[in-house]
Amino acid sequence: MKHFLVRDALVPALAATTKEGAIRELVGALQQAGYFQPAEVEAVVGEVMRREGLGSTGIGRGVAIPHSRHAGLPRLIGTLGLAPAGIPFDSIDGQNVRLVFLLVSRPDQPGPHLHALETIVRVSESDEFLDRLAGCKTRDEIWAIIEEAPDPWSRD
Amino acid sequence: MGHHRGGPRPLEPRLKTVDSGDPDPVDPVPLPADRSPLRATVVVRNPNGLHMRPAMAFAKLAGKYRVTVKVRKQDRAVDGKSGMSLMLLAAMPGTELCLEVDGEDAATALPVLTEALGSPSAEGLDALLN
Numbered sequence: 001m002k003h004f005l006v007r008d009a010l011v012p013a014l015a016a017t018t019k020e021g022a023i024r025e026l027v028g029a030l031q032q033a034g035y036f037q038p039a040e041v042e043a044v045v046g047e048v049m050r051r052e053g054l055g056s057t058g059i060g061r062g063v064a065i066p067h068s069r070h071a072g073l074p075r076l077i078g079t080l081g082l083a084p085a086g087i088p089f090d091s092i093d094g095q096n097v098r099l100v101f102l103l104v105s106r107p108d109q110p111g112p113h114l115h116a117l118e119t120i121v122r123v124s125e126s127d128e129f130l131d132r133l134a135g136c137k138t139r140d141e142i143w144a145i146i147e148e149a150p151d152p153w154s155r156d
Numbered sequence: 157m158g159h160h161r162g163g164p165r166p167l168e169p170r171l172k173t174v175d176s177g178d179p180d181p182v183d184p185v186p187l188p189a190d191r192s193p194l195r196a197t198v199v200v201r202n203p204n205g206l207h208m209r210p211a212m213a214f215a216k217l218a219g220k221y222r223v224t225v226k227v228r229k230q231d232r233a234v235d236g237k238s239g240m241s242l243m244l245l246a247a248m249p250g251t252e253l254c255l256e257v258d259g260e261d262a263a264t265a266l267p268v269l270t271e272a273l274g275s276p277s278a279e280g281l282d283a284l285l286n
Contacts, residue, residue, distance in 0.1 A: 054278075055209060065208065066158055092212075092239075110204040114246040117208060121243045 001146045004078045004103070004116050007067045009033040010139045011081035014100065019089050023048050023066050024101040025079050035077050035104075036041025036070075037114055044070055044104060053087070062134070065117065066102035076112040079104040080142060082134060098134050115151075193226075193258035194266045199250060201276040206247035209278040212239035217272050217285050223259035225269065236269070 016022040027044045030036060036044060047068035058064040067075040079102050086096030101120050105113040123129050129149070133135070136142045200206055206214075218225045218237045224234030229251060234241035236255070247253060255273055257266045268284060275281040 055212060057208060059208075067208075110207070111246075111248055114205045114207060114243075114248060118205045118246040121240050124240070 001118055001149050001151065002143075003083075003151055004076050004112065004119075005034050005101075005146055006030060006035065006077050006079050007139065008062060009035070009077075009079035009145050010081065010142050012136055012138055012142060014081040014083045014087070016083075017085070019052065019064075019066075019087060020045070020049055022083065022097075022100050022143070023052075023082055023102065026066075026079050026100060027104075029081075030077060030102070031103065035073065036065075040070070044068060048102070048104075052090075056089045056090035056092070058089035058093075058095075058097055059121065059124065060091055060093035060095065061124050061130060062086070062091075062095055062098040063101070063120070063130065064089045064091065064097040064099070065103060065120055067105065069107040070104050071107055073104060074091055076103065076105040076109065076116055078116060080133075082136060082142070084134065099130065103142075119149075119151060122140050131142050157223050172280070178233070192226075193256045194262045195257075196255045196266060196270045198255050198270055198273040200247045200253060200280070201249065201274050203249050203276070205240060205249050205251070206245060206273075207278075208239070208243060210275065210281050211242035213278060213281040213285060215239035215242060215273050216270055217281070218265070220261075221257075221261040221265035221269075223257050223265045225262050226267075227254040228254040228256065 014022050014025055016025045024045050027041055031038060031041050048066045051068050052066060057066045081100045083098050086098050089097040091097060103116050110149050133145055202210055215237050226233050227236040229245045229247055234244055255269060272281050272284050
């Protein structure tokens with residue numbers, strides 16, 4: 001996960017209480033970290049929300065992976081926002097979401113996006129891992145856990 | 157993408173002799189049900205691979221049938237009724253997958269699920285759901 005999550009854009013406590021608010025906050029964090037121009041934020045938020053309209057990316061277990069493509073990025077980027085109180089996300093299991101992984105990929109590179117999805121789904125199988133992440137209070141605490149999480153090997 | 161039964165073919169029923177004195181000479185002995193799963197090889201045609209939307213839609217479609225569904229990529233096999241599990245395959249465009257369907261609805265489900273897994277777009281897959 002350390003290969004695609006942007007450390008400086010991690011949000012230990014999302015202020016937002018809605019899906020769109022959380023997405024906006026996370027895209028804003030990536031912009032602050034230098035990955036978007038301020039003028040691009042609305043377009044990215046709009047694209048992520050359009051994707052949500054096709055079906056929620058709340059995959060269950062309190063995890064959501066909102067995502068979109070955006071031209072001009074150097075590589076796939078992502079960030080993680082924690083919502084200890086839970087955010088309604090229309091998830092597959094109806095549960096509120098406490099971990100929001102936002103991914104923005106290059107339109108011409110499906111491989112990194114597929115592997116990022118694989119990675120997040122794999123770590124989401126561990127309740128212990130999710131609980132540890134959700135309990136983090138600072139960016140450094142989140143990053144320490146992310147650094148030790150195994151990245152999936154590529155067999156393609 | 158040929159469909160074929162796994163395992164050996166069932167034996168042909170033995171022909172009944174005409175004057176066996178069998179009180180019920182008409183009905184042949186029923187064949188034992190062939191319980192081996194049906195299989196198809198499917199190539200991922202979606203240009204973005206088996207990403208979240210096609211994975212979720214495929215799992216939903218598979219859930220409509222009274223079957224167990226396995227999707228295999230090389231030596232990794234996952235439950236085809238779980239969108240999350242399908243995402244673990246990280247199947248790129250052009251990847252060859254083995255679809256394995258077993259159970260009561262297998263014969264009906266196999267062609268539909270084969271088309272779904274090989275669908276070039278998530279929209280095409282959604283159309284199969286409706």
